[in-house]
Amino acid sequence: MTDRRDPDRPDSRSPHSRARAVLALNAGSSSIKFGLFTQGGGGALVRLARGIVEEAGPEPRLAIQSGLGATAQERRLPAGAGTDAVLEALLATVDDRLGGTPLTAVGHRVVHGGRDFDGPAVVDADILSAIDRLTPLAPLHQPRSVEPMRIVAALRPGLRQVACFDTAFHHHLAPPVSRYAIPRAYEDAGIRKYGFHGLSYEFVAGRLAEIAPDLSAGRTVVAHLGNGASLCAMRNGRSVDTTMGFSALDGLVMGTRCGALDPGVVLHLQTAHGLSVSEVEDLLYRRSGLLGVSGLSGDMRVLAGSEDARAREAVDLFAFRVARETAALASTLAGLDALVFTGGIGEHDASVRAEICRRLEWLGLACDPARNARGDTRIDAAGSRVAVLVVPTDEESVIARYAMELGGGRKALAQA
Structure with missing residues (x-):
């Protein structure tokens, strides 16, 4: 039967x-x-x-x-x-x-x-x-x-x-990583760097320990790149710094969120443009990022298929900021042994990975075009001083x- x-x-x-x-x-x-x-x-x-x-x-x-x-x-x-x-x-x-x-x-x-x-x-x-x-x-x-x-x-x-x-x-x-340069009373009230995407980073740290324990023990930056995006600097699989801070608005350019922004811009939006607190919140969370720069979409897939120059400019800004913040986290780590891509964009967009790696070549990082196009687990080129990996996350x-x-x-x- x-x-x-x-x-x-x-x-x-x-x-x-x-x-x-x-x-x-x-x-x-x-x-x-x-x-x-x-x-x-x-x-x-x-x-x-x-x-x-x-x-x-x-x-x-x-x-x-x-x-x-x-x-x-x-x-x-x-x-x-x-x-x-x-x-x-x-x-x-x-x-x-x-x-x-x-x-x-x-x-x-x-x-x-x-x-x-x-x-x-x-x-x-x-x-x-x-x-x-x-x-x-x-x-x-x-x-x-x-x-x-x-x-x-x-x-x-x-x-x-x-x-x-x-x-x-x-x-x-802990300080200095977690501290903002504001009066201590506000820090005591809870205004500090918290960091986000921790469930994703926890999974990637565990997976990296399985597939590359030598790299896991070293100086690693994990790039969680999706509609929400951030970086985490890890040593021995433990967070030592991250790009998101007090809120999920900070750090990298995201799908509809602005990322790091001069706080004076917020004041200017309120005083010169007359935006209310709720209007500023809506602008920074829902109408900025890739959507705001391109004027087309917050979806990287849509921008990749567009011939509009503003779409290319939005993608360029995204890659520029990821590379710049990766270099900043390498400073926290006093060097870089591995860069790991994860998240929807990090796992699936070879062109974005290639552009970020190109901007980090001065760190001794080299991406293999064929490995990157296939989405192999290791995509660094022979002779690269920094390992480059693609590790799918599973929150x-x-x-x-x-x-x-x-x-x-x-x-x-x-x-x-």
Whole structure:
């Protein structure tokens, strides 16, 4: 008899049926990426499925793919369906794929953990309130982290939730790296460099230790380049400096965010152009970056295919800033042994990688055109004094690991 069971769905005869299953949610501005995981032999994570819920457009779309990429499923939700309906549909789909194996935890990416959270935390009413109070530090991102937690709590009151913070990887940063040149009273009130993209950097650091332990122990700059973009200087897989600071606006040029900006520009926008605080916030978060410079799009793929000179100028500015800030982080590290590209642009755009590498040739860095075009793991040329790698990131697996580890309900808070 032919076995028609889904090979990625646990059943009563499979070791997965005795394992705990967790769902990792990574909420963006208009979509939610997710990964469904269970435990394999020795407690290792096994990805059962991955996918995305796209909320933009008239009809939200739920797309799910098996862990091996063998099967796909797509579902359109009714027009106007809110995030609550979207998550309810996602949880129902997850239940179906688990085939009776219980979902024991949901992990969430949270952009800002402030001064208190130095690691993941099991979500309860107090933790949720503490996360919500950090919204002024990340007004574009934090509400999108909090909303799914509240909805899941209402839909599945007994389901454990774990918050995983992007700032935690950089939590140990100390002066002078973490300090701004403002009166100490404001630093005492929490105005300091926090850094972001920590879940991505944590994954890349672990992966680098597996594939190139000698480089992992050295002086490395990881470039997380996507719609949001930043760099992290690492030594022994540990953050020692990063380009994002107090907010996710700082550092590199991004899809719609400005990156580092003379604070006098903000004052000028308010005093000379009459912009309100909310208008300045909208300008810097949603109408700047690649979109603002090109006047066309914040999507690097669109700009790469455009013949408009402004598109080329936006890409040039992006590469210039990445190269300049890489050199600055090399100063923090007192040298550079490896440059690692990750994120949507970093992993998939060979031309941007090539331009950044070209601008860093004075550091002894040389990119091999053929390796770069193929997207090999190592793309440095023979004789390059700096290793250049492409390492795909996987934030959802880091979230899932923490959700598994906190099965006993431990809260992880810094002791201030």
